[in-house]
Amino acid sequence: MEHPFEFPLQLPDRGSRQRMAALHGQLRAAILDGRLKPGLRLPATRELAEALEVSRNTVVAAYDLLLGEGYIEARRGAGNFVADLAMRRSDRRARIDVSAADKRIASYWRSFTGLPRPMHVGTYAHDFRLGIPDSRSFPYDIWRRLSARALRNLSRSASLYDPASGRLPLRQAIAQHISFARAVSCEAEDVIVTSGAQQAFDLLARVLVTPERTVVAVEDPGYPPLREVFRAAGAQVIGVPVDNEGLVVEQLPRDANVIYVTPSHQFPLGVVMSPRRRVELLAFARTRGALVIEDDYDSEFRYGGRPLDALQTLDRDDTVCYVGTFSKCLFPTLRLGYAVAPPWLRTAFVNAKHLADWHGDVLTQDTLAAFIAEGHLVRHVRHMRKVYAERREVLLDALQRHGKGRLQVCPSDAGLHLAAMLDDAVDTPALVERAATEGINLESLNAYAKDGVAVNGVAFGLGMIDVARIDEGIAKLVRLVA
Numbered sequence: 001m002e003h004p005f006e007f008p009l010q011l012p013d014r015g016s017r018q019r020m021a022a023l024h025g026q027l028r029a030a031i032l033d034g035r036l037k038p039g040l041r042l043p044a045t046r047e048l049a050e051a052l053e054v055s056r057n058t059v060v061a062a063y064d065l066l067l068g069e070g071y072i073e074a075r076r077g078a079g080n081f082v083a084d085l086a087m088r089r090s091d092r093r094a095r096i097d098v099s100a101a102d103k104r105i106a107s108y109w110r111s112f113t114g115l116p117r118p119m120h121v122g123t124y125a126h127d128f129r130l131g132i133p134d135s136r137s138f139p140y141d142i143w144r145r146l147s148a149r150a151l152r153n154l155s156r157s158a159s160l161y162d163p164a165s166g167r168l169p170l171r172q173a174i175a176q177h178i179s180f181a182r183a184v185s186c187e188a189e190d191v192i193v194t195s196g197a198q199q200a201f202d203l204l205a206r207v208l209v210t211p212e213r214t215v216v217a218v219e220d221p222g223y224p225p226l227r228e229v230f231r232a233a234g235a236q237v238i239g240v241p242v243d244n245e246g247l248v249v250e251q252l253p254r255d256a257n258v259i260y261v262t263p264s265h266q267f268p269l270g271v272v273m274s275p276r277r278r279v280e281l282l283a284f285a286r287t288r289g290a291l292v293i294e295d296d297y298d299s300e301f302r303y304g305g306r307p308l309d310a311l312q313t314l315d316r317d318d319t320v321c322y323v324g325t326f327s328k329c330l331f332p333t334l335r336l337g338y339a340v341a342p343p344w345l346r347t348a349f350v351n352a353k354h355l356a357d358w359h360g361d362v363l364t365q366d367t368l369a370a371f372i373a374e375g376h377l378v379r380h381v382r383h384m385r386k387v388y389a390e391r392r393e394v395l396l397d398a399l400q401r402h403g404k405g406r407l408q409v410c411p412s413d414a415g416l417h418l419a420a421m422l423d424d425a426v427d428t429p430a431l432v433e434r435a436a437t438e439g440i441n442l443e444s445l446n447a448y449a450k451d452g453v454a455v456n457g458v459a460f461g462l463g464m465i466d467v468a469r470i471d472e473g474i475a476k477l478v479r480l481v482a
Helices: 019-032 045-052 056-069 085-095 099-111 140-155 168-182 196-208 224-232 275-288 343-357 362-373 376-403 428-437 467-481
Strands: 072-075 079-082 191-194 215-220 236-243 258-261 291-295 320-325 337-340 407-409 417-422 457-461
Touching (some): 140 362, 191 343, 196 224, 196 320, 224 258, 428 467
Parallel strands (some): 215 236, 215 258, 258 291
Antiparallel strands (some): 072 079, 320 337, 407 417
């Protein structure tokens, strides 16, 4: 049979598994270099298969791959034709313009100092960075042993896709752990495993937001990545003030559909939501049909008094979605969190998780399940609570002695950081920059305020600072303030 092209096609010998790949690669190269012109009708699959003495399935597979990549296009009843790549590239540029969104997101990350910046651990003599736990005391030997055991168990079972909600042993372990530690009322089927709390927020935004209609109320100051997730989904995000009792419920917008709070340890001020405000918030959600997202991110580390019950524990009307993470009590690179969703939300949440990534890392989930079930998590948290409590006491003492009259500490009995307010005359962002040149790494509270509203203060993280470095760091900082 006459060769269908004016150039040769060199295919591997019969029996080779590379014939389809070779055919696809040579046709693609011919399209890209212009030997196959735009609009040219390609030979029918049966015709080309006979000419090349290959199976028709080989040609069909190569055509399908070119079709999926956009190199050819199918016209019903007419066959396959070489696509006009120049037109397609122009169409894409005209159709999808992400420059505005990219500029906004880039600007946001440049201004937000609340997440790790381009720096190396150990660069600063006095590292008060927020959101990073001290992982040096983590029992890595136990984790390695449990991980090896989990891997052996996986090797004995079929490698299949898992439920989007997470591995059952981990969901059981999480349900038991938070039932004991936070009195959260749930069973394993109520728990959805996520890749950290941030994925939980992203999935909730996908499920809950109707663009330009959904109103989301957030604490101000508060956690910027949560705000940006809902804003990117098209929600109207409104900041609500925080005082010494937590979120000011009476200032919630009347049409709020979603309310995000950190009641156990408000981020970043550190205050605990009062019992009165908790009752008011749940009543608001019940009467308005709103969902409360309870971020209980730092509740494991409490240094005095009995912890107040979680909002989810008090909820009797299925208005609370409880979100937690293991990033603070274990280590951030673990990337495992969870949500306890009310029944009416659960199916949609799991379906969104399925679309996002199907399911998480099975080996890590099994390892963490055993780590929790065997009591290692409780022991590690108990140990780290003592470590952080010592640092906290030294920090409070240093702020009192050196910073009296200049740094007003925000009351807080929990969490991995403390916040302190400065006099309005102090240029806090400039202070933070000057402190960095003196080897002091800390965060400005302005970074957490919505839409540039001034919150004149700084926050001190407990995870990266050694006890011996605290007093000297605060003394140097107060000299800079003065």
